[in-house]
Amino acid sequence: MEQTKIILDENEMPRQWYNVLADLSSPLDPPLDPRTMEPISPEALEPIFAKELIKQEMSGERYIDIPEEVLDVYRLWRPSPLFRAHRLEKLLKTPAKIYYKYEGVSPAGSHKTNTSIAQAYYNMKEGTERITTETGAGQWGSALSLACNYFDIECKVYMVRSSYYQKPYRKSLMTLWGGNVVPSPSQDTEFGKKILAEQPDTPGSLGIAISEAVEDAAAHENTKYALGSVLNHVVLHQTVIGSECKKQLEMVETYPDIVIGCCGGGSNLGGIGLEFIKDRLEGKHNARVIAVEPSACPTLTKGDYRYDFGDTAEMTPLLKMYTLGHKHTPPAIHAGGLRYHGDSPIISKLCAEGLLEAVSYDQYAVFDAAVQFARTEAIVPAPESSHAIRCAIDEALKCKQTGEEKTILFNLSGHGHFDMGSYDKYFSGELS
Ligand SMILES: *Cc1c(COP(=O)(O)O)cnc(C)c1O
Numbered sequence: 001m002e003q004t005k006i007i008l009d010e011n012e013m014p015r016q017w018y019n020v021l022a023d024l025s026s027p028l029d030p031p032l033d034p035r036t037m038e039p040i041s042p043e044a045l046e047p048i049f050a051k052e053l054i055k056q057e058m059s060g061e062r063y064i065d066i067p068e069e070v071l072d073v074y075r076l077w078r079p080s081p082l083f084r085a086h087r088l089e090k091l092l093k094t095p096a097k098i099y100y101k102y103e104g105v106s107p108a109g110s111h112k113t114n115t116s117i118a119q120a121y122y123n124m125k126e127g128t129e130r131i132t133t134e135t136g137a138g139q140w141g142s143a144l145s146l147a148c149n150y151f152d153i154e155c156k157v158y159m160v161r162s163s164y165y166q167k168p169y170r171k172s173l174m175t176l177w178g179g180n181v182v183p184s185p186s187q188d189t190e191f192g193k194k195i196l197a198e199q200p201d202t203p204g205s206l207g208i209a210i211s212e213a214v215e216d217a218a219a220h221e222n223t224k225y226a227l228g229s230v231l232n233h234v235v236l237h238q239t240v241i242g243s244e245c246k247k248q249l250e251m252v253e254t255y256p257d258i259v260i261g262c263c264g265g266g267s268n269l270g271g272i273g274l275e276f277i278k279d280r281l282e283g284k285h286n287a288r289v290i291a292v293e294p295s296a297c298p299t300l301t302k303g304d305y306r307y308d309f310g311d312t313a314e315m316t317p318l319l320k321m322y323t324l325g326h327k328h329t330p331p332a333i334h335a336g337g338l339r340y341h342g343d344s345p346i347i348s349k350l351c352a353e354g355l356l357e358a359v360s361y362d363q364y365a366v367f368d369a370a371v372q373f374a375r376t377e378a379i380v381p382a383p384e385s386s387h388a389i390r391c392a393i394d395e396a397l398k399c400k401q402t403g404e405e406k407t408i409l410f411n412l413s414g415h416g417h418f419d420m421g422s423y424d425k426y427f428s429g430e431l432s
Contacts, residue, residue: 002086006252007082012079012247014239018062020277022060029307031345040317050125056233066240074117077105082102088396096400097405097407098408099254099256104385108139110143111267112228113143115228115238115267116147119131119147119237120144120147127222128153131223133225134159135209136206136264137170137383142177146177148177149177158186159184160336161185167336185209192212203332207312207328208313213225228265229340230319230342241268242274246276249409256409258392258406259409259410260408261273261410263300266291266343269411270346270347274346276289277356290395292360293387297338305351308321319342321345323341323343324341325341326342335386336384361390364431367423381412385412385413391410395408
């Protein structure tokens, strides 16, 4: 059997993040101030974000150094392993080679620590004492609670109400790492109170939780806000995934034909995919990059590419992105991390330019794939990540029909140890 687990040495960990903004064919359409419809100035973002993060958001530098203190924390779980899915390939009887990068080895269980550590670090450097944020399924809230704990910052998490009750142990984990968690909409903000008065039974949404977290940050001294996806600097921090992956694939003398990531706000997809899109832009290789989203929240596949707000209360700048509309409340599917009305402006532009494809699947098809994966590769995948697995399996099955020996790479963005309730529902036929 060829190698199963491809591991990099600690000292081979990337020391820079890759900024795709340096390589795009034309600049991204800038974020706009909704009051003037002019591009927003960096100063206008300073009440909400750390200065260094605003700088990274707008930077044209191709590579940005990862600070030593951030690398020190990354070393707790990075470099993450790349696996060859021998057993899954055998089950599918496919001639394709399937590789997956496993980000579930991080202490919070997903890729989100790659950016939470960086964001907390820059905030600490600039004297931030408290950070507010939203969380969908709870992965981002956990990742940020952990990061704030390391850098001595208070962390307040607005957790989408449907997930707060579906995933109580995510809340426990955040509390363990020192985070303060409330279900959103909450009584702690004006916007939360307003929504609760109008729709007492709302399941909540990421858009609402973002509004609450932004309102809180703007209203309190020495408090900043942190976002777990969508923004350029978040996608930037995730590129450690793809940089490691490329080296690992070189170790087995392979290059992927297809690169797959699930897509909620686009950060783990950008993380694994941008390094390969760079090669495409340079004319060196031609890997297809595929975004996989839930058919219940089909942003890239059914949304419009236009300016829209990032939140429900219209407090954020306008971003040019694929969107289902900022008033949209997606149904309470189990892949809570993929329930966002918009998408990263970087991923959106690449999609609009045809450098990236998008597909969608419904929950049942996704859980079918998750179970096949767990029974062959043993890892219990997060429902979000299982979207990528579904697509990888389908691409491998196509290879079976055509006899092509393609190399398929996907990002296993996190584990599903906090999602066992969703698996139970799948087995008892109760998934909607
Ligand atoms: C948050 C999350 C996602 C979705 O976020 P992206 O920014 O689209 O990557 C996917 N998988 C897991 C495990 C997550 O925690």
